[in-house]
Amino acid sequence: MTRKPPEPVEVVxxxxxxALARLVAGVPYIGFLGAxxxxxxxxxxxxxxxxxxxxxxxxxxxxxxxxxxxFLEVAAIIELAWSNLWQDMEEGRxxxxxxxxxxxxxxxxFTVDYLRxxxxxxxxxxxxxxxxxxxxxxxxVEAWQDNRAKPFAQATAHFLMPEL
Amino acid sequence: MAPCARxxxxxxxxxxxxxxxxxxxxxxxxxxxxHAQSLGMIVTETAEGSxxxxxxxxxxxxxxxxxxxxxxxxxxxxxxTASGAAVMCHPSAxxxxxxxxxxxxxxxxxxxxxxxxxxxxxxxxxRTVAFVRxxxxxxxxxRPVAMGTGTFTLERPLP
Numbered sequence: 001m002t003r004k005p006p007e008p009v010e011v012v013x014x015x016x017x018x019a020l021a022r023l024v025a026g027v028p029y030i031g032f033l034g035a036x037x038x039x040x041x042x043x044x045x046x047x048x049x050x051x052x053x054x055x056x057x058x059x060x061x062x063x064x065x066x067x068x069x070x071f072l073e074v075a076a077i078i079e080l081a082w083s084n085l086w087q088d089m090e091e092g093r094x095x096x097x098x099x100x101x102x103x104x105x106x107x108x109x110f111t112v113d114y115l116r117x118x119x120x121x122x123x124x125x126x127x128x129x130x131x132x133x134x135x136x137x138x139x140x141v142e143a144w145q146d147n148r149a150k151p152f153a154q155a156t157a158h159f160l161m162p163e164l
Numbered sequence: 165m166a167p168c169a170r171x172x173x174x175x176x177x178x179x180x181x182x183x184x185x186x187x188x189x190x191x192x193x194x195x196x197x198x199h200a201q202s203l204g205m206i207v208t209e210t211a212e213g214s215x216x217x218x219x220x221x222x223x224x225x226x227x228x229x230x231x232x233x234x235x236x237x238x239x240x241x242x243x244x245t246a247s248g249a250a251v252m253c254h255p256s257a258x259x260x261x262x263x264x265x266x267x268x269x270x271x272x273x274x275x276x277x278x279x280x281x282x283x284x285x286x287x288x289x290x291r292t293v294a295f296v297r298x299x300x301x302x303x304x305x306x307r308p309v310a311m312g313t314g315t316f317t318l319e320r321p322l323p
Contacts, residue, residue: 029235032224053202056245057262064199065248065263066241073237104228107236111267 018096046075063118079127103162190252215249232276246282266314278302
């Protein structure tokens with residue numbers, strides 16, 4: 001019996017980067033916010049570089065609660081879509097250059113808690129899919145700035161999964 | 165004495181003028197927030213404990229290019245801003261406010277090409293917390309796009 005040789009690391013990396021880039025490019029609003037995604041294996045970290053247009057309260061100054069909420073929502077939706085397409089991507093059933101790409105989940109409810117005011121610095125977020133069903137999925141997401149142990153906002157979202 | 169000059173002297177009238185000045189101030193403050201400006205928000209109405217803000221349709225805010233529907237994040241930002249404005253317009257005259265939490269239910273996709281309007285009502289305040297309900301609609305006002313409830317901090321003015 002012959003074993004299939006492992007794929008070259010460049011092939012694996014470029015396939016994953018292409019799929020992630022395609023996913024992120026599919027949401028114009030992510031570009032508007034200026035957010036991007038760092039990837040280590042299947043782990044994603046959403047990064048929101050600071051920009052003056054994200055300010056809500058110029059007196060403190062603090063990030064706008066709406067910008068924070070939008071960042072968390074974007075992080076949650078991309079994590080869910082990413083974890084959903086992982087298997088198909090790894091098994092070569094998804095072509096990032098193809099016209100059609102899997103549809104994104106739709107947000108049903110989004111609940112955000114503000115824990116401390118957002119500073120005028122870069123922000124990071126990581127999301128966890130706590131339940132992924134055929135029709136519904138639940139995602140938790142947490143955002144921090146300087147200290148990972150001191151999140152400044154967290155959110156729970158329920159999504160409607162796209163029809164297969 | 166002209167009727168309008170007489171009207172200015174009554175105690176209730178003074179309160180009313182202070183209130184309307186505060187409403188104008190709250191409108192200007194909310195409108196000037198950098199992130200509100202970058203989303204093109206316009207404060208269309210402020211009243212005691214309520215505020216209405218409109219955000220034009222903008223292709224940069226699309227969440228799903230296949231349909232052209234706006235991203236929920238942009239609508240969240242609009243609803244958060246309208247809610248904060250409603251708190252600032254409350255008769256208790258808060259000095260400042262910040263969102264504690266906000267829950268938004270997305271009931272249907274916003275129709276592409278249409279502006280979104282958020283109407284927020286600050287229906288109750290305690291010494292430190294304000295409670296808000298907010299509704300977002302597109303051109304079809306009979307079917308809300310999203311509804312939300314939030315709590316906000318309430319900083320009392322210095323005595």
